Amino acid sequence: MQFVKITPDEFEKFTTENFSHYTQSRLNYEHLEHDYNNAHLLGVKDDNDEVIAAGLFTEARALKYFKYFYSQRGPVLDYNNIALVNFFFKSLTSYLKKHNCLYVRLDPYILENLRNADGEIVKSYDNRILINTLESLGYKHEGFTVGYSKTSQARWLSVLDLQGKSEKQLLKEMDYQTRRNIKRTEEMGVDVCTLPIEETDRFFKLFKMAEEKHGFSFRDEPYFEELQQAYKGNASLRLAYVDLTKYLSNLTTKLNTLQTQLSEVESALEESPNSKKQKTKHTQITQQLNSTRRKIDDTENTIKSDGEILDLAAAIYIYNDHEVYYLSSGSNPKYNPYMGAYKLQWEMIKFAKAHGIDRYNFYGVTGDFSEDAEDAGVQQFKKGFNADVEEYIGDFVKPINTAAYTLGKAIGKL
Structure with a gap:
């Protein structure tokens, strides 16, 4: 085996053939490299020169003189192959030391538990050997967290499995009220269109309403324009509207x-x-x-x-060969009776089916299944579509320059 920098073509081929998150993609790499010049494509090749592991890593300034590296939902490899895991991460440490790295963060796209929408474990994955291996290599596991984090990706995702199911079956498996709401949107003539990037403001107006309703602040309008540019044809804004x-x-x-x-x-x-x-x-x-x-x-x-045209709800979606991701959305609460959010989801579920994509990812939930959870309403909405909850392994952090990292933590600069 050899640890090498791989080409965008090699990376694209590997992440297309192996289950991977949309952030681990050639489109994201090209965007990051073009706009920020901060991306690294690292991988392992076997003796036949075939890529058997790959990861997109980004770098950012840390403590002025160092760099912080991060592989979002990566790297992509067979984590059951402990020999490969050892080789990749030992080699990665050598690479990072040469690039003045202070510390590195990973949050691999690895399932810890598959749960139903009420939080009950349906299937558990034993990752103890992997966690012990990574910890032996200097990576600290940051635990099985609950809730949303400002520094980490969502550890809990709501996902609808589409594989082998017709539209009719998918509808049948939804709860009665969700099916009824979808039907009512059709009776009311609610429709969905794709917004061009020039009309991002129509989406953002609805998104701001969601921020105000739920009391959070996430991103500004240019971020969503950049996201569309970065993922080109694989990202789009969808708007549910009604012509009265x-x-x-x-x-x-x-x-x-x-x-x-x-x-x-x-x-x-x-x-x-x-x-x-x-x-x-x-x-x-x-x-x-x-x-x-x-x-x-x-x-x-x-x-x-x-007026005659009402903008009801809008969302930004990204998709790859493996999943359709429902990322950020908003709606006008004044027009809730038209149930635009239900129409949006159903049309994009049908989009996934039409493109042969087997997973519809409603994205993050807190993992708190109590009645007073901060996202209780959101969880109920997603549950209505018969989505399960996937709990992921979480974050790992490794100091590369231990002394400087310890100092940075002590003075609160990391």
Whole structure:
């Protein structure tokens, strides 16, 4: 085996053929190298010159004179091959020392537990040998954390398995209310479009509403523009919207149909005034008529106050050969009755199926499954789509220059 710098072509081939996160991609490497000149493609080749391990590492300044290295959701290799793990990380240490590294962080894309949406373990993966091996190589495991972190990637992800399932089966496996909400969005004419990068502000306006609702601050608008540029055709903004003029037209058509049906029932009741069946139909149609008239009134008033086109919800998605990732989103709470978020998710699940992608990744949850969890509502929303929760192994940190790292920690500069 040999530890080498690998080419973008070699890296792309390896990460395409082996399960990997979207951050471990050629697109991300080219973006980082072009804009920041801070990326390293490192790997191991076997005796046949075939790549058997690969990782994208980034560097950043630390304590003015040193560098901090990070492999986000990487590196990509068979972590069950302990000999390979030993060789890769021993060789990596030698490489980092030559590049004035202070310390390195890893958060491999390795499952610790597969859980259902209520947090119960469905399948557990025994990573003790791997953790012990990495710790013997100087990597400190930062533990099985719960909650969101400002310094680490989400350790808990909500993922829907699409493999071998039709759209019909996926819908059937969702809970009743989620299925019903998706159906209602179709009845209301809610649609989804792709926003060009020039209209990122439409997404960001909705995203800011989510920040205000949940009391957090994440990124500014240029970040989302950069993300689209970095991942080119593999990142997009999707917007759920409704054209109220079309919805109003459909409601009017429905109203006319119901009025015709009511007239027919009333005629039948004149002939058979004691018919329970016709009386029941009369009550049901009358209720539907009243409901439709209210919707028409509400829609006409909304058009007058807010306009004909309503932006309901928007999200930014990235996908690779392995997963579709639902990263960041926002919605206008004023328009929650149109349930744009449900339409967004369903359309992108269908997108994944159409592109032969087997995983739909709803992304991070806290891992706190109690009723008062800070993301309890978000978890319930994702649970409705029948998503499981994947718990990952977590972060590992290794000081390369131990003395300087210890000093930096002591003075609070890391």
